[in-house]
Amino acid sequence: MPERRIGVPQIAHWPEMRLDSVCELISRGTAPAYVDDSPIRVIGQRCVREWGFDASATRGHDPRALNVLRAKTGDVLLNSTGAGTIGRSCVFGEVGDFVVDSHVTILRPALAKINPRWMEMLLRSPWGQRYLEAHCFTGSTNQVELSRSELVSTVVPVPPVAEQRRIAEVLDAVDHQDAMLEACLKKKEVIVGGLISSLLDSVSSVESELSSFLSGPPKNGYSPVEVDNWTGVKALGLSCLTPRGFRPVQLKNVPSGDSRNRAAMLANGDLLISRANTRELVGLAGIYRDVGAPCIYPDLMMRVTTSAQCLPEFLELQLLEGRVRRQIQAMAQGTSESMVKINSRTVMELRVRIPELAEQRRILGIVAAARSEVESLYQERQRLRLLKQGLADDLLTGRTKVA
Numbered sequence: 001m002p003e004r005r006i007g008v009p010q011i012a013h014w015p016e017m018r019l020d021s022v023c024e025l026i027s028r029g030t031a032p033a034y035v036d037d038s039p040i041r042v043i044g045q046r047c048v049r050e051w052g053f054d055a056s057a058t059r060g061h062d063p064r065a066l067n068v069l070r071a072k073t074g075d076v077l078l079n080s081t082g083a084g085t086i087g088r089s090c091v092f093g094e095v096g097d098f099v100v101d102s103h104v105t106i107l108r109p110a111l112a113k114i115n116p117r118w119m120e121m122l123l124r125s126p127w128g129q130r131y132l133e134a135h136c137f138t139g140s141t142n143q144v145e146l147s148r149s150e151l152v153s154t155v156v157p158v159p160p161v162a163e164q165r166r167i168a169e170v171l172d173a174v175d176h177q178d179a180m181l182e183a184c185l186k187k188k189e190v191i192v193g194g195l196i197s198s199l200l201d202s203v204s205s206v207e208s209e210l211s212s213f214l215s216g217p218p219k220n221g222y223s224p225v226e227v228d229n230w231t232g233v234k235a236l237g238l239s240c241l242t243p244r245g246f247r248p249v250q251l252k253n254v255p256s257g258d259s260r261n262r263a264a265m266l267a268n269g270d271l272l273i274s275r276a277n278t279r280e281l282v283g284l285a286g287i288y289r290d291v292g293a294p295c296i297y298p299d300l301m302m303r304v305t306t307s308a309q310c311l312p313e314f315l316e317l318q319l320l321e322g323r324v325r326r327q328i329q330a331m332a333q334g335t336s337e338s339m340v341k342i343n344s345r346t347v348m349e350l351r352v353r354i355p356e357l358a359e360q361r362r363i364l365g366i367v368a369a370a371r372s373e374v375e376s377l378y379q380e381r382q383r384l385r386l387l388k389q390g391l392a393d394d395l396l397t398g399r400t401k402v403a
Contacts, residue, residue: 005155006122006131012398014159017113020152025108028080028148029069029100033062043071043100045079045088046280050249050385051182052175053077053090061099068099069106074116076107078123080146082278082339083300084238084250087132087146089123091116105146114158117168121392122156130228143339159398166402167395174388181381188377189244192370199363200321205355211348213310218273218344221297222264224254231256234295236266236288241274241301244378245316246286254296264296271304271312272297273319276341283328283342285319287312302344314360317367318352327351 005016020026032042038060046057061068071077075092079085081103092098100106109116122128136150158164224235230253237250254261266272270288274281277300285304288297297303306312318324327350334340354360394400 003153003155004131004135004150006125006128006157008122008125008127008157009397010157012159014157014398016155017158018152019107019119019154019156022110022114022119022156022158023107023152024110025106026148026152027069028105028146029102030067032059032099032101033065035060035062038063040097040099043077043092043098043104045082045085045103045278048077048079048085048088048090048104050088051178053092053094055094058098071098071100071106072108074109074111076109076116076120076123078105078107078146079103080105081144083144084274084277084281086137086144087123087129089120091120105148105151111161113161114156115161115164115168117171118159118164119156121167121171121396125392125396127396143336163402170395170402171388171392174384174391178381178384178388181377181384185374185377185381188374192367192374195370196317196367197321199366200317200323200353203353203355203359203363205353207351207353209348210315210350210352213307213315213352213354214348215305215307218302218304218347219263220275220299220344221301221303222260223299224258224261224296226252226254229253232293233261234291234293236272236295236297236301238274238277238298238300241272241284241286243284243320245320246272246288248289248291251291251295256294261296264298266295266297266303269312270297271306271316273302273304273342273347274300275302275343276300276339279329279332279337279340282332282340283319283325283346285316287316302347304347309357310354311357311360311364313364314354315352317363318354319350324350324352 003018040061040063041058042061043058047054071092073093077090077092079088109119136147137144138147139145233254233256235252235254237252239250240246240248266288268290272288273283273285276282306315328342331346332340332342
């Protein structure tokens with residue numbers, strides 16, 4: 001396999017080494033044997049989050065199952081399948097017995113050569129993410145996999161270990177603030193989620209098919225090939241639809257002269273639904289908000305247009321609420337849990353309760369007031385992450401030295 005390097009612009013001109021020469025292990029996990037109650041916990045893709053490792057998303061593993069891959073403190077966990085989640089990474093540091101499933105790859109650094117935090121920072125950087133997508137992801141958009149053979153031959157910059165350690169300490173301090181904000185945000189969201197469920201449960205309208213409240217069938221978007229340079233036109237990535245609604249966290253540059261962009265061009269207030277993802281994430285919905293440039297939505301999303309009897313913001317609440325989410329997950333189909341699909345018919349057949357417009361507006365008003373504090377916390381966290389990204393870029397290139 002030819003060697004390729006992550007294209008970090010090196011101001012410090014550190015030496016470079018292949019990943020397999022600085023790692024004791026690079027291996028994907030195995031298919032788990034789930035049980036309801038076990039001290040052995042399975043690490044899946046949901047555990048590898050933007051802000052770090054989430055132990056609450058683990059599941060029990062049968063102690064009798066053999067040939068498992070156990071995670072150790074300092075391992076770098078890399079999501080290895082699934083559009084929208086592949087390429088996400090974190091450093092594992094939990095106490096206990098944890099194994100990884102077949103959708104997660106462990107990179108175990110040789111600590112005498114490379115610091116886990118440095119390695120994870122490389123993978124998470126814009127240069128690392130572009131590299132993984134260009135060289136290490138294989139398969140179609142419906143079933144993307146991480147190629148181990150390409151990953152192990154990747155060449156990375158390796159500064160002195162002492163300098164790596166100092167850089168890690170700086171980033172860990174920022175990560176600690178991030179984790180505290182994330183924990184506070186999750187608590188507030190649980191409270192607001194309970195309020196939304198209570199409000200929707202109070203709706204006395206007759207349950208009907210969603211098709212009764214749409215002006216037509218949902219329409220798929222368009223996915224042109226991403227380009228590196230700014231063209232004036234953006235495309236949403238699948239990660240923009242979250243359990244919290246729309247978040248512009250994954251925007252791609254796409255060609256501006258493609259006539260097929262026109263049908264997928266978004267307008268402020270459009271309601272979108274993901275039509276392919278893991279079973280946990282498929283069917284997430286969100287109201288698109290302007291991102292500062294013309295923007296299209298991809299083939300893995302559908303645009304839903306409501307009739308005059310239904311406000312799109314109210315339908316978004318319904319689609320993200322547990323009862324309707326369970327319908328979506330039950331109706332999604334696919335040969336692998338890492339990529340299941342819904343279609344236009346699935347959406348139209350969903351059973352929803354849509355009250356009169358006045359009641360929709362009343363509920364939306366209560367929810368908006370409750371969400372304002374959540375949004376403030378979210379914006380504070382985003383500002384911290386932008387600061388962290390700028391700091392990481394300076395440290396990664398050697399532009400800024402750590403004393």
